[in-house]
Every structure is written in C-alpha cells, then in structure tokens.
Amino acid sequence: MGAMPVHTAKRIKMRFDSRLDKIKIYEAGKPIELVVREYGVSSDKIVKLASNENPYGCSPKAKKAVCDIVSNMAIYPDDSMYRLKQKLAGRFGVDESELIIGSGSDQVIELLMHAKASTGSKILINSVTFAMYEIYAAHVGAEVVRTATLHHDLDQFYDLYKVYNPSIIFICTPNNPTGDAIESQKLLEFLHKIDSETLVVIDGAYMEYAAAKDERYAVDAAQLIAEFDNLIYLGTLSKAYGLGGMRVGYGVAQSEIVTALYKLRAPFNITTLSLEAAIVALEDVEFVDQSIALNAEQMSRYESFADRHNIEYIYSYTNFITLLFQEPLNSSDIALSLLKEGMIVRDLSGYGLNAIRVTIGTSSDNDRFFDLFKRLL
Ligand SMILES: *Cc1c(COP(=O)(O)O)cnc(C)c1O
16 A cells, blocks of 8 residues: 555564554555556556546536635534535435534444444454454454355344344445345345344445435435434445545434434544535535446446456446456456556455456446456456
C-alpha cells in the first residue's frame, strides 16, 4: 500500500496493545499514483476498476454545489446534519432520530462494534465478505465466527448463531466481494428467529443496484427497523451515488441504537463539503438512475464475455463482477499482468479465492479490460 510506512534501520521498542498484533492493515484498491510510480504506466492510460466507484463520477449538481460553498471552509460543519438527515429521513420514510451519519458507512461499522462488542464477544460473518468487519472486530478484541460457504447461507448463520450466541451478526447484501444477494423474504424469515439482544447489521452498500435489478432482493430499511428493534441498516454514498471521495455513509435503526452510537461518535465527523455533496446527490435521482442503467448494460457485456471465454463468474447484483478461475489460471498473476498494463482490478487470493473482482467501468474502460484480458488468455 502506498502510504504504508517504510521500515528504517532504527526500530523503536515501544509496545502496543496486543490486539494490534492480530490486525492486518487493510489494503484498499491501489491508488492510480502508485501504479504510475511502480510500473511507469502514464496516468492517462490507467483504468481503475478496483474499488467499486461510480465510473460516471457523481451528480454534476453535487459538484457545483460543493464549488459554490468552498469558501465556507473556516466554519465547522452543522453537527446536527439537519438537512442531510431530512433528506435521508424522507427517502427511507424514517424519523431523523433513527439516523446516524458516518465518515463512510465504515465509520458506522466501527461505532457499532465499539458499542456492542468487546473482548471475548463473538461476531458472526459470512465466510467471504467485507474485510472491515473482521478488522473492526479485532479492534475491540472480539472473535470472528464465519460460515463455511461462499454465498450467504442463512441456515448456517442460524446454526452458528445458536452455538456461539454472537453479539453482532453481519449480513452483507449484496455481498462484497462476491456480488450475490439475499432474497428479502428469506432475510425476514431469518431475522424473526434472532433474539433481540443480538445486533443484526444489514450492510446495503450496493442495495441501489440490487433493488433496480430485481425487487425481490430489495430491502426496505424502514420496514426492517419498524419490525426489528435489534437491527441496523447501513448505506453509503460511496457507490451508486459516486461520492467515495467525500466519505458519507449512514445507519438506520431505532433511536435507542442510534443514541448508543452517538455516545461514541466524534463531533463534526463529516465535512461541510461532504454534507453539501451528499444532500444534493440524494436529490439528483436522475444521475443515480442513469448510472444504474448504464451499469446493467455494461454488466451484461461482462457476462457474455465470460461465457464466451468459459470463465466462471458469480451472478452479480452490484457494480462489480467476480470472475472465478481454474488452475492453471491464477488470479494473482492475472491481476499483476493487468496492473503492468495499467488496468487495476482486485485480486481475491487474500480471501482464499482464485478470483478477481472487477468494477464495471464505462464502455471504453470495459473494452480495454476485455482487450487486455483476451491477450492474457
Ligand atoms: C464500500 C463498502 C462500504 C463502505 O464504504 P464507505 O465508503 O465507507 O461508505 C461498506 N460495506 C461494503 C460491503 C462496501 O463494499
């Protein structure tokens, strides 16, 4: 990772909390600057399909709104986040007291981990899922329990729940980095079987894509929190809304859960510019709808490409696709070869999969991917 400190000859002797020994630093998608430096590819030739960002950027209205208020930087943001909460409350049909805003939904995950888990707590997650659940669990000394299969198998979740009595269950639908989703009906049946002392987190970072693709996979946050007082729904502006750089995410839950999280939240946890961008982006429904439609169109190109070349893939409800390889094809080699050509994708070997995750880009990004990939085969 580009920003990681380089070891120098002089090693300091300070010891840190032993919980840190178990934590591996999260490797975000390689930033473009790093590829320029390491492989000497010129920056205009680099295509980054590694972090599930919106390849169409963000709402132009949001961009303009941020430019218009950029002179306000000396002033602290509105810590009540009133206008943003109003927008989200309207969108989900919940009360403002049922919302918490984070610096990305990542931060909400961090808060809820601290609110609900500590040394010895169990955290139940899918075998392969968003890496940050495990990292935040390690922060508080909690122990992660995983299911055994690639896709969320709610029967397995239930069996493990009964054995381990976890403090938190994470359900990521659609799941990252696999792209599959859970039918909302099945999810509801599962939720009814979980006691009210276990916090269930529904991470809907890609829900906008899933809901547009097939409504049976859409999750209604308002309905869920009305029905289940042990549940928090997470969403983000980083994916379909194209605001990854602004760091805005949110949690929707009954107000008692929100209050608990607020006790841990630092004031002013997102910026004035982020607030403005998020408010306007939420209003620009047209931009998001168009992004989702273009994503669907380009997704089908990946599916036919994979079919044509006999590459297995996971049917995706998101803005990325996971391609699964058979020996002798090796995902790390493939990702590295692509990287040397300026194409950044995510190698999933760290998750124990011989697979890569490719964010669906623009038509020309994807042309480039197909082209390079064909040459590799
Ligand atoms: C991207 C992502 C998030 C959070 O992203 P933020 O930028 O921190 O809002 C959360 N969960 C999953 C599964 C994601 O893929």
